[in-house]
Amino acid sequence: MSAFPCNSLTEASASWLGSSLVSVRQLSPGGLRLLLSVSSEMKQLVRLHGGDARLQHRVLSNVFYEASTRTSCSFQAAMLRLGGRVVCVDAAHSxxxxxxxxxxxxRCLECYADVSVLRHPVTGAVGEAAGATVKPVLNAGDGTGEHPSQALLDVFTMEDELAARGGLRGKTVVLLGDLKHGRxxxxxxxxxxxxxxxxxxLRFCSPTQLPMPQExxxxxxxxxxxMEDFTDLKEAVAGADVLYVTRVQKERFESEALYDEVKDLYIVDKAIMDVSPETMVVMHPLPRVNEIATEVDADPRAAYFRQMENGMFVRMALLALVLGKSGV
Known part of the structure; x- marks a missing residue:
């Protein structure tokens, strides 16, 4: 696991090559800027041509010990869009x-593939696995720890949605929901x-039982x-530029009774949107349960499906950088 420094684009590109991505702690401002730039190029590539063949004859192993739709499928689609192939591993049958x-x-999978994507229910497990391999391992979520490629696509989406207003600089971002368990x-x-x-x-808005961890x-x-803390959603969105909604994660609770206490405390619906800024961007990593009403989907401020598509562009960029085919 290495950091991604940034004195120049060439240096930043070289630092991505062959590196595992386990934590956002590895990223520097320059490494992030390069990833966002390549992601924009990937978006244009897909829009114009559908993809290219730069990762032809390269193989991705997709290894998921927890259920996933978006992360698993977007990594697969990203590899396929760039001409590569995918080996999927269902842990239940491995x-x-x-x-x-x-x-x-x-270690087995790196004998067959050039890069592995790993999701695991135990916090820290991806880092331990990456430490045992030679080829790159990309963290697709480890327990309640981190989900770095999701964070990358989230920042890309915020910059993209706010581009007409200068991007994220000087903006207020509200993180809402299960901040305790939400990687x-x-x-x-x-x-x-x-x-x-x-x-x-940053504004943190959560039930008192689910605060952002101290670390x-x-x-x-x-x-x-x-940083500011809120429990009242209407107060939290006043003057906000981004509302990032998360579901309350039932699978992380010790009992259903504890989950039931907090599951529907925050619901973003038309009433909330009516008192929110006209330019506020609404995001969600998905899947959603009840925390965003479907009536919000038609609101132009609802960016979560655009956010989901951006995940493919960002993961295309990530794979290209790690495998040395970004063009930088």
Whole structure:
């Protein structure tokens, strides 16, 4: 696992080559800028030509120990759009059932593939697996820890949606919902803190039972980003530029009773949108349950399906950079 420094585009590109991506802590402002730039190029490539063949004869192993639709499919689509191929591993039917360790599974797969994408329910498991491999491993979510490629696509989406207003610089981002268990918001807060984008402000809005973990707060504080806490959604969205909604993660709760206490405390519906800024962008990593009403889907501020598509462009860029085929 290496960092992605940034004194020049060439240097940043070289630092991505052959590297695993386990945490947003690896990213520097220059490494992030390069990833966002290549992602924009990938978006144009797909719009104009559908893709190209730069990753022809390269193979991705897609290894998921937890359920996934968007992350798994977008990584597969990203590889296919660039001419590569994909080997999918369903952990329920792998040698893990025979007691094979995660490290040995990844060592096995790197014999066949050039890069692996791994999701695992145990926090820190992806980092341990990456430490045992020679070829790159990309973290697709580890327990309640991190989801770095999601954070990358989230920042890309924010910059894209806010482009007419100067991007994220000087903007206020509200993180709403299950901030305790949500690895997407953990990675996003950390990435915004170290992004080098000036004057970003964070608001955390959650039930008192599900606050943003202290270790995330401490890391954000190190970089000087202002943070505020809210429990009232209407207060949180006043003057906000981005509302990033997360579901309450039932699978992380010790009992259904504890989940039932908080599951529907926040619902973004027409009433909430009516009191929100006219330019506020609404995002969600998906899947949603009840936290965004379907009536909001038609609102032009609803960006979560555009956000989902952006995931493919960002993962195309990530694969191209890691495999040395970004064109930089």
């Amino acid at each position: 040698s893990a059932k025979k007691g094979e360790t995660l490290a040995d599974t990844l 997407t918001v953990h990675s996003l807060a950390k990435l915004l803190a170290r992004s080098g984008i000036e004057d970003v402000r 995330v707060r401490d890391e954000v504080a190190e970089f000087g980003l202002p």
